Amino acid sequence: MVAGGAAIPSGVCDGSGEAGVCDDRPEIEDPRDFGMCEQASSELSLHQKKIFKVDDHIGVAIAGLTADGRVLSRYMRNECINHSYTYESSLPVGRLVVQLADKSQVCTQRSWKRPYGVGLLVGGLDESGPHLYYNCPSGNYFEYQAFAIGSRSQAAKTYLERKFEGFMDAQEDLIKDALFALRETLQGEKLTSSICTMAVVGVGEPFHILDEEAVQALIDEFQIEEPPTDEATASDESSGAESGPADQGTAADQGATPMDI
């Protein structure tokens, strides 16, 4: 642990990652997807929960010290509830991330505190449309169209950078893109719904985590279990079903920290 702005506890870069994709174009659906790949620490244990519903219109995925992530999720839930109680309306996503960022910053400027060791992908919907934010332990936050975090996120980020301009508006396509990005992070392993969690939020559709069968059905439908042999052009051309290389959900970078963009 290093004191000061850009320090990230090493726990952040553990064996799992996430990616979020969002479509910002004004469409009927305005969906936002989160996908997250979680590797269980041993065969005996269940997967740790890393995607949390914060409110009907906001969800968060975490990478790093999950205990810190749970604490921050609890804080975010509380802020949303208090805002709804006072103003009878949903807390805009941008306000929530600022409050979260300011809370994180305090821990970087008090000698007796330590930063929250977790990066958060906050996705949600408000009056101005869908948003995806990334909150760092330093208190910095950024808005994205698509992003991936975690120890193997670089592969997913590369995929997203190539693909994001062509993101379709339909929710199914976004889910497909997220799964492709997720698969990129697996480095050859098979993508199944047992190591992957997917959540969606959209207009008229409260934030909810898809159940395992639904995710497996989507994986099968897009036939993205097998990573492509040639990742570059071949995969770009195909519209997904057969040789879609990248899974967008999880990103696991070796050695990358949440601060890296």
Next chain:
Amino acid sequence: MTKQQANWSPYDNNGGTCVAIAGADYCVIAADTRMSTGYNILTRDYSKIIQLADKSVMASSGFQADVRALQKVLAARHLIYQHQHNKQMSCPAMAQLLSNTLYYKRFFPYYAFNVLGGLDNEGKGCVFTYDAVGSYERVGYSSQGSGATLITPFLDNQLKSPSPLLLPAKDAVTPLSESEAIDLVKTCFASATERDIYTGDKLEMVILNASGIRREYMELRKD
């Protein structure tokens, strides 16, 4: 020198009546939709019923500003419960929460007279009746509000609730079918409307059973 009396009260009574009846596998919660103050009517179309959880519905008469504040507190607490426990609150749990919330303001009470109805963990109908500071009891049927004095004796006569002191303990549910209970509720309100000036306009009924929740309305006298 006579003692100074307050010429302003933090409370007002907006009138209205609430009734709830529990059945073997259903629960009917009903209230009129008239909101009044003094001898005036504020509106003929105000709902006193709120669904707090999947299987809990609350009807409250009294001071509607306090009722609204109470509903908001309970809704927020239910959201917290769902985040922590990953499930909806059961009706008996909500009953206890309501009692605690009311007693929390023991020395500046919510001027709200509540009946909570729903399905318990076994799917049977349950009704809980409260006073303004949270004293509550599970019963087979209950009535609160300005028309309660007219309705309760009638329900006692029709539903013959077994005394909780009798042994063996009897189920606090009525032997009526769902449609019979609904007709009984309609009769109660039609009668109360005749003699209680604060009750009338429209009757709103919420019926909870295994297949879900539905609402029914009936016109009442408007005078």
